[in-house]
Amino acid sequence: MTTHPQVVRARTLHEVIRPEEAREAVGRRLAEDPDDHQAWSLPGQCHPPLGQHSEAFAAALESPRLEPGFVDAHFVLHERTEPADEAIRQILRADPTHTLAVTVSTETEREAAKAGTSAGRAAELYAGGLAATPHSDALQGDLDRAVYRLLRGTRWLALLCLVMAAVTVDVFPAGGGAKELPVHPGTRRWALALMAVMWGLGAWRRYRRLRTGAQPAVFALVRRSFRSRVVLGLATWATLCALLLVALPRSERTVPQVLFWLALVPNLLSITHDRDKVR
Structure with a gap:
């Protein structure tokens, strides 16, 4: 499928760290065609630098919903919510080997390994990561050890x-x-x-x-x-x-x-x- 010029322009603007202009460009494309799944992958990248994490999660959820085989949706994992986990699950259903699975595992392990994190808090973090990436053996092992504590x-x-x-x-x-x-x-x-x-x-x-x-x-x-x-x-x-x-x-x-x-x-x-x- 050919990528629309507006989407290409938005990606270019994002790459040169101009998120506000990239968001406006992709917004114009989505106003023309709300079903362009390639365009929907970009707000997930443009919103986080502007501090708009909820909007990033919503946009990232929309791209795999429109085209399950398209796994170019990226978004930060610092404010994990149920919509974010659902977006991750949909992406990984289409491609279980996607690098996003590694990202979820790494972010979860980093948070749980912080000094002063209780066993209960670590178990919650690992359970949340495992909900998004249910086939992660590493997260399952970490969850078992936290529960054992x-x-x-x-x-x-x-x-x-x-x-x-x-x-x-x-x-x-x-x-x-x-x-x-x-x-x-x-x-x-x-x-x-x-x-x-x-x-x-x-x-x-x-x-x-x-x-x-x-x-x-x-x-x-x-x-x-x-x-x-x-x-x-x-x-x-x-x-x-x-x-x-x-x-x-x-x-x-x-x-x-x-x-x-x-x-x-x-x-x-x-x-x-x-x-x-x-x-």
């Missing part, structure tokens, strides 16, 4: 609950000041309430605050990764032992001490030998 945090919550339970029921009395057993029911109920708050704020609330695209990745990783299931199993085991220590009144300390060590040792061994990998 989230899952590892559950062990520390469980160990905190275990220590709280041990202190509440005085599993290891210090000196001669041993508490009388069983511990008062009100004290044990307070400990149970605090455990519920810790899990609610530390795990459930954190999970619910993840963007929709990142939430399914948690369950998907648990299904696929043995290491992730081990981490969750150990956290669950430690929390269960903590609940047994607090919920069941006991008049002696032998069984609580055994439960404490059975929960603590495997979790500490797992943390010591853990690596930020998913196999």
Whole structure:
């Protein structure tokens, strides 16, 4: 298909860094023929230098919609939105090997690797990149590792609950000041309430605050990764032992001490030998 002279002129203006004039030139061409997909690829390049990112995304979405085989639509990825992701997906459906796939992966990795980026934020970034480039093995691996970092945090919550339970029921009395057993029911109920708050704020609330695209990745990783299931199993085991220590009144300390060590040792061994990998 022959490129219209107005489109050629707009491209030339863009190449010599005259985005305002390039935008006007391509605007005149689109006023003549709104279905010129080659013309629609240019606003995606002209708008970003002018700070008009939303317009760039809308234009980039229009070009592959009119001609799925045409993959000359380019736009910045600094303000990722659903229209932008949809544009990327349409381009990559027409050409899965398009360099845009590499661009999405690179930009996502750069953002997620910034100092101070939490595991949850990294998981959201990788999930967003993977939504746009669903066949990217690199992004899938990065998403798995970010989610695994989230899952590892559950062990520390469980160990905190275990220590709280041990202190509440005085599993290891210090000196001669041993508490009388069983511990008062009100004290044990307070400990149970605090455990519920810790899990609610530390795990459930954190999970619910993840963007929709990142939430399914948690369950998907648990299904696929043995290491992730081990981490969750150990956290669950430690929390269960903590609940047994607090919920069941006991008049002696032998069984609580055994439960404490059975929960603590495997979790500490797992943390010591853990690596930020998913196999």
